[in-house]
Amino acid sequence: RLLAVAVLLAGCVGEPVDESSTEQEATTTFANDRPAFDFFIAKGLTPFQAAGIVGNLDQESGVDPTIAQYGGGPGRGIAQWSVGGRWDTDLDDNVHWYAGTKGESATSLDLQLDFIWYELTNIGYGYNALKATTNITDATLAFMSDYEICGTCASSQRLAYARDVLAAYGNDAVLGASYVSQSWPLATMPMVLHC
Secondary structure, X not given: OHXXXXXXXXXXXXOOXXXXXXXXXXXXXXXXXXXXXXXXXXOOOOHHHHHHHHHHHHHHHOOOOOOEOHHHOOEEOOOOEEOOOOOXXXXXXXXXXXXXXXXXXXXXXXXXXXXXXXXXXXXXXXXXXXXXXXXXXXXXXXXXXXXXXXXXXXXXXXXXXHHHXXXXXXXXXXXXXXXXXXXXXXXXXXXXXOO
16 A cells, blocks of 8 residues: 555656646636535535535525615525524624624625525525435535525535535545545555656
8 A cells, every 4th residue: 555655656757747836726607616615614514515515505695794685585695594484683683784794794705604604504594405415416405405504406516616616625524634634445545746
């Protein structure tokens, strides 16, 4: 096993390095996908679970915390919480109330991400179902069904967005600080060589 690692590393020795080139970071369609993905990874979700949430938020709002529903509907913010409900009036479960308890703006991305986490873990909008998922499809659909509770869901588009997020940021999360401490069998340990 160590020989295989040594052979892989040997391929890097003597390779020319272009100091002027910069590594291009993977991106997705929406600018706030990365911070949203990273937020849920930091909370302990798997990369596919975090991507499933972000794929839903892409469909709902493009992860724009200041957006109002197209056509003047009641949806607001990244999860399109409804005016007259989870956006501003539900007792101890609305974005405006939560922002007041934190002393932050209701239209802050960080506040809205934190509110999603609050609702998932304290109110019961599908946290257990999400945590029980084992793949991106199930994670995306669990969040869609139990958290978003959407009318016209466009589940295939949500899944496409989730897959894009996972493809762009999932490898970084697996190799990130919260996953490095896992014990990986050497034969299955992910290898990234920058030669």
